Amino acid sequence: MGVGSFFTSKLDEAIGWARKYSIFQYPFVTACCGMEYMATACSHYDVDRFGAGLPRFSPRQADVLFVVGTISHKMAPVLKRIYDQMTEPKWVVAFGVCTCTGGFYDNYATVQGIDTIIPVDVYIPGCPPRPESVLDGLMKLQDKIAVQVQRY
Amino acid sequence: MDGAAILDDLRARFGAAVLETHDHCGDHTALVDRAAVREVLRYCRDAGALGFDVLMDLTAVDYSRFPGREDGPRFEVVYHLYAIGHNHRLRVKVRVDEDEPVVPSAVPLWPIADWFEREVWDMFGIRFDGHPDLRRLLMYESFVGHPLRKDYPIDRRQPLIGPAH
Amino acid sequence: MATTTREFMLGEGTGPGTAPGTENMQLGLGPQHPAMHGIIRINTELDGEIIRKADVEIGYLHRAFEKDCEVGGWNNAIPYTDRLNYVSPLINNFAYASAVEKLLGIEVTERCQYIRTIMAEISRVCDHLTCVGASAMELGAFTVFLYMIKAREFLWELVEAVTGARLTISYGRVGGVKADLPDDFAAQTKKAFAETRVVLAEVHRLLTGNRIFMDRMVGIGRLSREETVAYAITGPLLRAAGVAYDVRRAQPHWAYDRVEWEVASEKDGDNYARYLVRMREMEQSMRIAEQALDAIPAGPVNVDFEGRPIEPSAYVDQGKQGKTEGLLLVPITLSPNLQGQGREAQKRVNVGDKRVVLPSKEHAYGSIEGLMNHFMLIMEGYGIRPPAGEAYFATEGANGELGFYVVSDGSDRPYRVRCRPPCLPPLAALHRMVEGEMIADLIPTFGSVNMIGGELDR
Numbered sequence: 001m002g003v004g005s006f007f008t009s010k011l012d013e014a015i016g017w018a019r020k021y022s023i024f025q026y027p028f029v030t031a032c033c034g035m036e037y038m039a040t041a042c043s044h045y046d047v048d049r050f051g052a053g054l055p056r057f058s059p060r061q062a063d064v065l066f067v068v069g070t071i072s073h074k075m076a077p078v079l080k081r082i083y084d085q086m087t088e089p090k091w092v093v094a095f096g097v098c099t100c101t102g103g104f105y106d107n108y109a110t111v112q113g114i115d116t117i118i119p120v121d122v123y124i125p126g127c128p129p130r131p132e133s134v135l136d137g138l139m140k141l142q143d144k145i146a147v148q149v150q151r152y
Numbered sequence: 153m154d155g156a157a158i159l160d161d162l163r164a165r166f167g168a169a170v171l172e173t174h175d176h177c178g179d180h181t182a183l184v185d186r187a188a189v190r191e192v193l194r195y196c197r198d199a200g201a202l203g204f205d206v207l208m209d210l211t212a213v214d215y216s217r218f219p220g221r222e223d224g225p226r227f228e229v230v231y232h233l234y235a236i237g238h239n240h241r242l243r244v245k246v247r248v249d250e251d252e253p254v255v256p257s258a259v260p261l262w263p264i265a266d267w268f269e270r271e272v273w274d275m276f277g278i279r280f281d282g283h284p285d286l287r288r289l290l291m292y293e294s295f296v297g298h299p300l301r302k303d304y305p306i307d308r309r310q311p312l313i314g315p316a317h
Numbered sequence: 318m319a320t321t322t323r324e325f326m327l328g329e330g331t332g333p334g335t336a337p338g339t340e341n342m343q344l345g346l347g348p349q350h351p352a353m354h355g356i357i358r359i360n361t362e363l364d365g366e367i368i369r370k371a372d373v374e375i376g377y378l379h380r381a382f383e384k385d386c387e388v389g390g391w392n393n394a395i396p397y398t399d400r401l402n403y404v405s406p407l408i409n410n411f412a413y414a415s416a417v418e419k420l421l422g423i424e425v426t427e428r429c430q431y432i433r434t435i436m437a438e439i440s441r442v443c444d445h446l447t448c449v450g451a452s453a454m455e456l457g458a459f460t461v462f463l464y465m466i467k468a469r470e471f472l473w474e475l476v477e478a479v480t481g482a483r484l485t486i487s488y489g490r491v492g493g494v495k496a497d498l499p500d501d502f503a504a505q506t507k508k509a510f511a512e513t514r515v516v517l518a519e520v521h522r523l524l525t526g527n528r529i530f531m532d533r534m535v536g537i538g539r540l541s542r543e544e545t546v547a548y549a550i551t552g553p554l555l556r557a558a559g560v561a562y563d564v565r566r567a568q569p570h571w572a573y574d575r576v577e578w579e580v581a582s583e584k585d586g587d588n589y590a591r592y593l594v595r596m597r598e599m600e601q602s603m604r605i606a607e608q609a610l611d612a613i614p615a616g617p618v619n620v621d622f623e624g625r626p627i628e629p630s631a632y633v634d635q636g637k638q639g640k641t642e643g644l645l646l647v648p649i650t651l652s653p654n655l656q657g658q659g660r661e662a663q664k665r666v667n668v669g670d671k672r673v674v675l676p677s678k679e680h681a682y683g684s685i686e687g688l689m690n691h692f693m694l695i696m697e698g699y700g701i702r703p704p705a706g707e708a709y710f711a712t713e714g715a716n717g718e719l720g721f722y723v724v725s726d727g728s729d730r731p732y733r734v735r736c737r738p739p740c741l742p743p744l745a746a747l748h749r750m751v752e753g754e755m756i757a758d759l760i761p762t763f764g765s766v767n768m769i770g771g772e773l774d775r
Contacts, residue, residue, distance in 0.1 A: 030377070044467060105381065111311070264745055
């Protein structure tokens, strides 16, 4: 202990602060929630003011995977692949109740929650969630990002 | 042409191949024998007075749980036709048995039948004779079974990855 | 024999491509790709930049709509229909409700027909705004996307005032709609349409004569008139190819024959024609909605208090405690879209048919007949029971003819609900539209087809 840990904890905070305000999202948009995602990203409910305004359409360049909309069993391997292709550090947001638990699609075609396939950091329920909910979820994600401990 | 006149025309031309007609709820419908269905559809498309140039929909219904029809032919393939020039509609139905679920394909008449028939194959398991490439449309290839059949339980999952429930 | 590297580099050899020594490249687009419209996989075979073959694979959003509809009652299917064409959900709701009403043989009230027309047209404008905005964004015109989503927000505020939700509204019911329009709807609509028209004028200035936009859209993705009809393509794509077929004009339903409007059509059948058709359709939709609002029978509610006004929750408590004396005489001020419907508002927009429509809250809590009626419609085994039979009802969805084929076996659950998806035929014909074009032309073509995954894969 001592002076060394003071510097690393301050460094952690600084990195956390920088990371949470520069989110490059990968919008894995499939269904109706995509419309509310568009609404959140556009001028009225602007998500750019949180630093999360630039979607990167390549998993190599993104750090937050927004899974927006129902994931069917046909799509599940694709989702896993995209998640695997993303580099650390990465976070996953389950946007919409279909990604949280499958929604009201309790049938042969729908994955009952993407956390059966990939680990999820923030769940934003709603069908579709209002943009205010999305921003709330985004802020919770930012809190999570800020306190993540770095391993050196 | 009037819907009733269309049905009369079909009955006059195809005789016994048109098994039943009705116009419940104003939709003129002809139930046709399977062997004659391609001829009937071709006539519907090509005859000037009928002129059904659009195959609006091609689907199927599984009647195995329908009260009163549990023992009859299991499936019914339904064609919805529309003529843009004359602005009239027709529904053509074909009954298909479970043991021999094959129907002549409508792809030579309307190219859109390609995808509609693939979907019927995917969901019901009815084959279409003469279809160029009958494979699943909505489900993945490794899926076993035909989901819209009445005996396929709605929550039987066959995941490609991840747990089943 | 396969080409060796040396042969390939020197342009010799016997590869199967178009030029000697070359091979066509397989490039897959999707299922996850930046185009905003939906998840789909297009396996292309490229010769340089030219697409030789395109194989379109769908089904990535199959959510078992048709099977889910068979599980609950007839009104249970309404939320599933919302999520079909999720950009214009009101049209799906009303089309399904109308198909069931056709089976039942009932006709909705006139006010309800006008309301359905108005809300369907507002939904149509939202759909076209999203389509044109997203296609323009894919071509690089990001500003247009922001403007159109801004306009869409104004319309969503309207929809929210009426139905309570922005996107998945579940507003239609068999026999009517959920609730009447709020009092100041006409004023709100006027304002929203004025803003939308400003945005449309701006987008016209930005895109319609724009050199880059025209270079990328004119002559691209062309499909001949005969092929468009043979592929059962309807809607803006058919009208852009020169066939002025619109279900609202050909088989008038709701209030479409009581308002004046034009069918927008063009001749070329390419992406630019489709864009022009959509822009004109938005204007026509607003025109229809405004005329319908002017002509709607039994105008806004004026609650005249004859008795004491009472808090709705206190009213309900009283009824539950059995103090039902005189309860039906008291006028209640309920907000139409939130608290359910007052008697008067209910009567105007729902068929007076006890087998189909739920009684108003006052009747359900205030009289034994209302309570029984409510029970008979809600409990399992009872409910709406259309006579056994089949019916097909088609309306003009934003992408074309949206048809619902419903089969009833006489019970309270649908036996089969089939949605005829308007965007499936254009996707089936997509390979015809892009073969011979360059890979970059696939993007505007796919954008102008306006594929909506919920409707395509159901």
